[in-house]
Amino acid sequence: MAETRPFTIDSFYKYVGEHKLMAAKCNKCGAIQLPPRPACTKCMSKDQQWIPVNPKGKLLTYTIIHVAPKEFESKAPYALGIVKFDNDGQLLGMIRDIEPTKLQVGMTVAIDFETTSTPATPQTPAQWPAWPRYFFKPA
Amino acid sequence: MNGKPLVSIVTAGMSKFGRFDGVYARELFVEAVTDAYQKCPNLDPKRDIQALFVGQMGESFEHQGHTGPTMADWAGLTPIPSIRTEAACSSSAVALRTGIFAVMSGLYDTVMVAGVEKMTHRKTSDVTEYLAMACDYPFEQYQGATFPGLFAMVGRAHMHKYGTTEKQMALVAVKNHKHGAMNPKAHMQKEICLEDALSSRIVAYPLKLYDCSLITDGACCLILTKPETAKKYTDTPVNIIGTGQASDTIGLYERENLTNLDAGRLAGNEAYKMANVEPKDIDVAEVHDCFTIAEIVAYEDLGFCEKGKGGCLIENGQTGIDGKVAVNTSGGLKAKGHPVGATGAAQAYEVYLQLTQQAGKRQVKDAEIGLTHNIGGLGATGVVNILKRA
Numbered sequence: 001m002a003e004t005r006p007f008t009i010d011s012f013y014k015y016v017g018e019h020k021l022m023a024a025k026c027n028k029c030g031a032i033q034l035p036p037r038p039a040c041t042k043c044m045s046k047d048q049q050w051i052p053v054n055p056k057g058k059l060l061t062y063t064i065i066h067v068a069p070k071e072f073e074s075k076a077p078y079a080l081g082i083v084k085f086d087n088d089g090q091l092l093g094m095i096r097d098i099e100p101t102k103l104q105v106g107m108t109v110a111i112d113f114e115t116t117s118t119p120a121t122p123q124t125p126a127q128w129p130a131w132p133r134y135f136f137k138p139a
Numbered sequence: 140m141n142g143k144p145l146v147s148i149v150t151a152g153m154s155k156f157g158r159f160d161g162v163y164a165r166e167l168f169v170e171a172v173t174d175a176y177q178k179c180p181n182l183d184p185k186r187d188i189q190a191l192f193v194g195q196m197g198e199s200f201e202h203q204g205h206t207g208p209t210m211a212d213w214a215g216l217t218p219i220p221s222i223r224t225e226a227a228c229s230s231s232a233v234a235l236r237t238g239i240f241a242v243m244s245g246l247y248d249t250v251m252v253a254g255v256e257k258m259t260h261r262k263t264s265d266v267t268e269y270l271a272m273a274c275d276y277p278f279e280q281y282q283g284a285t286f287p288g289l290f291a292m293v294g295r296a297h298m299h300k301y302g303t304t305e306k307q308m309a310l311v312a313v314k315n316h317k318h319g320a321m322n323p324k325a326h327m328q329k330e331i332c333l334e335d336a337l338s339s340r341i342v343a344y345p346l347k348l349y350d351c352s353l354i355t356d357g358a359c360c361l362i363l364t365k366p367e368t369a370k371k372y373t374d375t376p377v378n379i380i381g382t383g384q385a386s387d388t389i390g391l392y393e394r395e396n397l398t399n400l401d402a403g404r405l406a407g408n409e410a411y412k413m414a415n416v417e418p419k420d421i422d423v424a425e426v427h428d429c430f431t432i433a434e435i436v437a438y439e440d441l442g443f444c445e446k447g448k449g450g451c452l453i454e455n456g457q458t459g460i461d462g463k464v465a466v467n468t469s470g471g472l473k474a475k476g477h478p479v480g481a482t483g484a485a486q487a488y489e490v491y492l493q494l495t496q497q498a499g500k501r502q503v504k505d506a507e508i509g510l511t512h513n514i515g516g517l518g519a520t521g522v523v524n525i526l527k528r529a
Binding site: 013061062068072077078080082089092093094100105133 | 264267268271277278279280281282283284285287288289291292293295296299340341342343344345346390391392393394397
């Protein structure tokens with residue numbers, strides 16, 4: 001049996017680099033934590049397992065950022081949304097492959113990952129971790 | 140507690156809010172402190188003040204940490220203990236609460252609570268980056284989120300769920316600018332019209348420039364004492380009769396409820412219960428309008444209207460100076476300005492002025508009970524205090 005990765009933010013983003021969206025499931029109370037945490041915040045058990053997250057979900061809300069942080073200025077305007085995945089958990093991320101005016105609360109979106117053909121990742125300050133990125137796209 | 144005074148405010152001071160080139164935070168702090176002293180001749184600061192609690196959000200702004208003793212030093216308060224509290228934009232509401240605890244504990248009779256921030260010397264992009272530190276880093280900042288962007292998402296969710304409109308949000312800005320124009324210490328003392336607000340450039344849809352509060356320099360302080368000894372200092376003390384604070388997830392993204400800020404609501408519930416008052420008893424309130432949608436959300440979270448009806452409350456003009464509840468008579472964060480670490484104290488300062496009939500042109504007639512509602516980050520901290528004329 002392969003060694004279980006620690007339930008950390010870094011592990012989450014390493015999975016993202018492998019094009020996998022993974023959450024932690026508590027073996028004691030069954031709560032799902034996306035992103036994972038070292039202990040379940042519902043019952044504080046550290047007995048957890050990794051589970052794949054359904055890659056599709058519903059757009060709960062969104063915005064279109066016109067005034068961007070320095071590292072994202074070249075991307076502006078860009079859409080950001082909060083997505084609730086079909087089995088559980090929510091994430092915030094950039095929404096690509098859609099005209100911002102076509103965005104609708106409640107629409108179905110899917111997780112998308114950086115591929116080699118994707119334009120360069122926004123430049124981040126040197127001290128920021130170089131985590132792989134996930135995105136959302138219409139599904 | 141049941142409405143009993145927790146502590147009394149015997150004097151308060153505030154620097155002018157605005158943009159002050161070449162001035163340091165500690166110098167603004169001295170302006171606030173001397174303002175408070177000058178209004179209270181019976182107070183001997185060096186004899187009477189026994190501890191300082193000062194809120195400040197960011198040491199990045201001036202590359203200056205260790206804010207407690209920095210401020211105590213410049214204000215001539217050494218060697219009393221000095222403590223900085225940090226809770227993002229609610230840093231000095233937390234300082235105020237800490238001061239309440241310190242006096243209620245019996246350890247101190249009289250303390251100073253304060254807040255200070257110097258921001259305008261930094262480029263807007265730097266300020267945006269420093270402020271964003273109050274939201275989640277790995278799953279919000281790293282994904283390109285900004286503070287306006289996160290509040291915009293609350294706004295968009297509110298529009299979808301309750302039919303709230305961009306016009307209703309803009310009306311909050313119009314009202315608060317109208318109030319700010321009557322406040323000689325406000326950063327922007329200029330009225331705006333609805334068309335200006337609606338046609339201003341988009342920062343983060345649906346929020347436009349005029350939906351956003353100001354980057355401001357400022358400082359504010361209040362002197363708290365035991366209620367039994369307040370009359371030694373002034374004939375017109377103001378009592379704090381309720382206080383509440385709550386925490387929520389650091390990230391907005393994982394919350395079930397995206398249309399309200401539960402920490403503010405829970406803090407309000409706690410403060411109302413302690414003060415033994417109801418929302419309808421509040422005559423004047425300073426609420427956290429860092430963005431116009433946040434004021435609409437605050438109306439609902441504080442029970443000034445039903446959930447989802449915050450937009451109607453502003454549209455019906457019920458939160459102006461002559462309204463059902465006068466909200467942000469100071470001009471709010473929107474027009475008075477938002478020196479983040481000073482905001483919580485400055486909200487209490489305005490309510491103190493209102494309850495002691497010192498609010499000049501913006502005075503709410505017969506104001507007796509007031510409330511402050513201060514939010515840190517994207518509602519990860521909520522603080523509510525309730526004040527009553529003694």
